Amino acid sequence: MKTSTLSLLALALASTGLTSLPAAAQDDLQRGETVLERRRPEVEQLGVRAGSFLFLPRVEAGATYDTNVYATRDNHEDDVIWTVRPRIDIKSDFAAHALNFSASADAGRYNDHSGENYTDYALQAAGRFDVNKGGALDGQLFHRRNHEGRGDINSLSGYSEPVVYRTSGGEAGYTQRFNRLRARLSGSAQYSEYDDVGLIGGGIARQEDRDRWEYGTVGRVGYEFIEGYEAFVQGTYSWTRHKNDRDAFGLDRDSDGYEVVGGLATDLTGLITGEVFAGYMVRDYKDSRLEDFSGLSFGGRLNWAVTQLTAVSATASRQVRETTASPGFGTASSYTRTVFALGVDHELLRTLVLNGRLQYRQDDFNGNNRKDKVYTASVGGTYQMNRYLFMTSGYTYEKRSSNVGAAEYSDNLIYLRLGAQM
Numbered sequence: 001m002k003t004s005t006l007s008l009l010a011l012a013l014a015s016t017g018l019t020s021l022p023a024a025a026q027d028d029l030q031r032g033e034t035v036l037e038r039r040r041p042e043v044e045q046l047g048v049r050a051g052s053f054l055f056l057p058r059v060e061a062g063a064t065y066d067t068n069v070y071a072t073r074d075n076h077e078d079d080v081i082w083t084v085r086p087r088i089d090i091k092s093d094f095a096a097h098a099l100n101f102s103a104s105a106d107a108g109r110y111n112d113h114s115g116e117n118y119t120d121y122a123l124q125a126a127g128r129f130d131v132n133k134g135g136a137l138d139g140q141l142f143h144r145r146n147h148e149g150r151g152d153i154n155s156l157s158g159y160s161e162p163v164v165y166r167t168s169g170g171e172a173g174y175t176q177r178f179n180r181l182r183a184r185l186s187g188s189a190q191y192s193e194y195d196d197v198g199l200i201g202g203g204i205a206r207q208e209d210r211d212r213w214e215y216g217t218v219g220r221v222g223y224e225f226i227e228g229y230e231a232f233v234q235g236t237y238s239w240t241r242h243k244n245d246r247d248a249f250g251l252d253r254d255s256d257g258y259e260v261v262g263g264l265a266t267d268l269t270g271l272i273t274g275e276v277f278a279g280y281m282v283r284d285y286k287d288s289r290l291e292d293f294s295g296l297s298f299g300g301r302l303n304w305a306v307t308q309l310t311a312v313s314a315t316a317s318r319q320v321r322e323t324t325a326s327p328g329f330g331t332a333s334s335y336t337r338t339v340f341a342l343g344v345d346h347e348l349l350r351t352l353v354l355n356g357r358l359q360y361r362q363d364d365f366n367g368n369n370r371k372d373k374v375y376t377a378s379v380g381g382t383y384q385m386n387r388y389l390f391m392t393s394g395y396t397y398e399k400r401s402s403n404v405g406a407a408e409y410s411d412n413l414i415y416l417r418l419g420a421q422m
Helices: 006-015
Strands: 048-050 053-066 079-092 098-110 118-132 135-147 164-178 181-194 212-226 229-242 255-268 272-285 293-305 310-322 334-349 352-366 371-384 389-402 409-421
Touching: 079 409, 229 272, 255 293, 272 310, 293 334
Parallel strands: none
Antiparallel strands: 048 053, 053 079, 053 409, 079 098, 098 118, 118 135, 135 164, 164 181, 181 212, 212 229, 229 255, 255 272, 272 293, 293 310, 310 334, 334 352, 352 371, 371 389, 389 409
């Protein structure tokens, strides 16, 4: 997606008569805590208490200026999108166990391109049951409604509107610690359902071939060989089953796959936390006309508290994803997505946090020669006016280059939102 500007932010802050404590006048970061997670008691959200649950409602409203609404290489069309984002989190504070709920929505209305209007939402319930001192059962259920943005790899230029889809599912797992040894076993299932979409000039592009169940089971065993360092091995088996036996081209896109990785998790005095891993993954398709995948798997995330006021985060991942859209070179079974990202958060003032993000993404289609590269850079900031009001603003630049010329685009987004919370 496309997002964030410091110039807008500066003007907005100036208009509010910003005064605040200097950033140095703060409590130290706690172990494993990031700058964004640091407690700020004088401005933090209080919520509404009901027994053992804390209700945390909030809403944001504002505008985003988009310089390339349809994510096209040429003939860019710009627009202003008015957005509203309500959210409520319900958190328990039991002495043992946990039960949490969340509900959120994201609605966007375009000034001139009303066909791009969207209303997304997400519902989730999550819980944990503490079986014993070192063991716990956990699980979650979710339902989401979303849309594919014009820059999405599966969004075709001939569509007259964004594709809307819904995803419902859940996950359950058990974690047990035995002194320095920790083991976890989990399973998940989710169903994705896509709405048909209109075509420019008339007609319908049916999307039911994309409706599918995705299942997975993960086992992991880790050993803390030195305090703060855990070596682990993890195995994943997953399978995908489509609602239709075959798609419009007579292809059976059902598949099975597995991944085996080894890695290192660290919590070095709370200054550096996260994990890195590498291994091997395989994806086999039932239809022999669809290309299988096998190759390197890797990923990880690291958070580094450089100082009490500045934190750096880095992430990397490599995944095989489903697709039915591969214009330019013919049928693809899937695409391999590789992502590297770097982020910086800096607490300039007690109530003002600035951020910057860089990301590189490469999508290689399996079964044809299409290759996409996406570069994203963003800057922004959030100013907490008081305990109940906040403001966030930013700028994002995104560019996709591809050996399919029609898939290339560049885009700029600038946004400003005001928020309220209880």
